[in-house]
Amino acid sequence: MQIDLLPREKSTAGLNLLILLGSLLTGLLAVSVIFAINGVNPAVAIFAIFKGSFGSWYGIKETITKAIPLILIGSGLAVAFKAKFWNIGAESQLLVGAIFATWMGLTVGPHLPAVLLVPLMFVSAFIGGALWGMVPAVLKVRFGINEVISTLMLNYIAAEFVKYLVVGPWKGKTKGGYPYTDDLPAQAILKHLHYTRISPILLVLAVIAALILGWMVYRSRFGYEIRVIGENTHAARYAGINFFRTSVLLMAVSGGMAGLAGAGELMSIHHYLSYPETLSAGYGFTAIIVAWLARLNPAFTIVSGLFFAGIIVGGDAIQISMGMPAATVNVFNGMILIFLIMGDFFISHRVRIRFGSTVHA
């Protein structure tokens, strides 16, 4: 028997979907093996996770709540990844967005009506995230600094800065010594649908933004530039694409989207700035898998965002019902991600298994 790996000339949409589903299933199988080794019945645990997230009204509502930041961030990350710009700094772009929104809310907020304040906070959060996202783009193109490293460093710098703010200069006078800022004014708080934590404004914003970014990547001139850069940097230069301008702009979009997510979490869920881990809750990293599962199409993050939000909510559910640790969600995320990228190999390669002895050079 002989196994050959041959490059695949072209792949069809059907094959892509098949491989995607295959990767997801193999990932779930691997998670099952881990659960079994750990002495947990995998069928029960996996059923409990999906029952926890999609099996009840409460679960569905929570899943949608957590899908919102994942869609916002994931669709922005898909834009960056499409250009092979490895932005792993969404965590901190979210935080800087939240810092900008908090500042706006606490300073001018009390003097403005909601119709003005809410858009103003969203815009400032977008600007904050965008500026923080543009830093690694400039560092990469002008100073040759790898964006993986710079976005990673900026994550920590922003997180420590938020801690500094909430224990130091921004510490709330009404919070009895806790490391939180004061509450945002009432008109900055986004209203929820009845008996849920879903802000309809935010949900609509996330879905529309993902669709617009999807259109942008595949149908606009800017998107064309992004895709050319992603496929071949050298070709991009010959095609007359301004590498600097496009990189900075696409990172502004990517960071800005994470900034929006920061403002959303702040105005809909938390109502004040607190410790960075509370606010970002790992969304910036989970959104990387969201973008990957969406095959880097921003519009598809609406689906993949819901899926991973479901895993987060289901993970919370089995903590309570089965006493499993919070880290279980990480096993899921890690396994699925690793099988997804393994699956990519079979999109670009086909496997030929031949039986009998064949002699060839």
Place this chain on the structure above:
Amino acid sequence: MLDIIVSVLTRTIIAGTPLLLATLGEILSERGGILNLGIEGVMSAGAVTAFIVTYTTGNPWLGMLAGILIGMILSGLHGFVSISLRANQVVSGLAITMLGLGLSGLFGKPYIGRPLPNRMPRLDIHGLSDIPILGGLLFNHDWYVYLSVVIGIVIWFILKHTGMGITLRSVGENPKAAESQGIKVNRVKYFAVMAGGGLAGMAGAYLSTAYSGSWNEGITAGRGWIVIALTIFALWQPGGAFLGAYLFGGIFVLQYMLQPLGISPNLLSMLPYVATLLVLFIYGLSKSGQRRMNAPATLGEPYVRGER
């Protein structure tokens, strides 16, 4: 005052040791052209495995070996995905981090908060540890501290003065040329990434069986990411790893000591990351600087053999 200085320096060495071990590992891996962002997860898995093995066998040396082994297995998976399947190393590394953190949380849960019956012993060099000041500072540590120094010197020697070192570097610099010299490029890459992962696992083992003597989720506390920064700060040189690890370890120690003086611990703990960016920035100011920095040329790029 002297007491305080000696105590700070002693604790600096202790805090720097896991950073040193894992940074040496990441240097090996990156020299071979493989960026491993999975260190945080590998360290955590090393910590929990070493703890469980030490707890059940009572032997911290077996714990250390187990930590190294799990580190090699997890980074071997990263190697398989990024070397054999030529997948994106950034994404694969992040997956390894999630997986490592997840697995260690899952399997470590029953062990949270249990004290270890016996930690890694101190190497008590008779006589030397009685020397005033220096004795406490240098000659009263556990085995890991001395092992990390020895490993660092060995790696420095291998990289600088042996054929093996040249082979590893050529694989990271110019794999095609290396291949034409008869070097099995992918085999060297696997070796580098797994040896590096083993050291990260050992760093984790140090945390749970020597440094704290207990296991809890989040024991690595972001050290795995500091290591990624340190590798660059060290400019991929073992000597730089020593300097950086103890420097960053020192910041760890000083962080809360300087708080009463009005220095924010948060601003202080930003320093390692700011310093790393600054190093990159200074070298990045000119094209010649970017060359002098001497980053492995094919770092993060998949290698396709025999593209004729």
